[in-house]
Amino acid sequence: QVQLVQSGGGLVQPGGSLRLSCAASGFSLPYYAIGWFRQAPGKEREGVACISGHDGSTYYGESAKGRFTLSRDGTKDTVFLQMDSLKPEDTAIYYCAAERLSLGEAMCATGMADYWGPGTQVTVSP
Numbered sequence: 001q002v003q004l005v006q007s008g009g010g011l012v013q014p015g016g017s018l019r020l021s022c023a024a025s026g027f028s029l030p031y032y033a034i035g036w037f038r039q040a041p042g043k044e045r046e047g048v049a050c051i052s053g054h055d056g057s058t059y060y061g062e063s064a065k066g067r068f069t070l071s072r073d074g075t076k077d078t079v080f081l082q083m084d085s086l087k088p089e090d091t092a093i094y095y096c097a098a099e100r101l102s103l104g105e106a107m108c109a110t111g112m113a114d115y116w117g118p119g120t121q122v123t124v125s126p
Helices: 104-110
Strands: 003-007 010-012 018-025 032-039 046-051 058-060 068-073 078-083 092-100 120-124
Touching (some): 003 092, 018 032
Antiparallel strands (some): 018 078, 046 058, 092 120
16 A cells, blocks of 8 residues: 655744655655645645656755755655755645656656645744
8 A cells, every 4th residue: 555654844933944754655766756745825736846766866846946955765765855944935734745657857847646645734933
């Protein structure tokens, strides 16, 4: 059974950091692109950062460039999103997702995925 188990998130002050984790079970990372998406109230879902399965290349959305870092631990089939210099506008529900045999950039651009995690709230507030 395929599952994406998310952890991390919570409340942080502006300028602070959080790390989100997405652990995959039931499939192997090299065959899937993994992406982080977010959706704030009243806004469309946005691709934050995505990583290709076959070579680990990363793609970042404009809002994430220079502040967020995406990485993966192949031994644990887990992908991490390190978020630094957080801003109030980063407040949203963050979802990880997996798409088979996809490139990270394409996944972030289309928002298409085969599997989705349950989402985790990130709130950036004084």
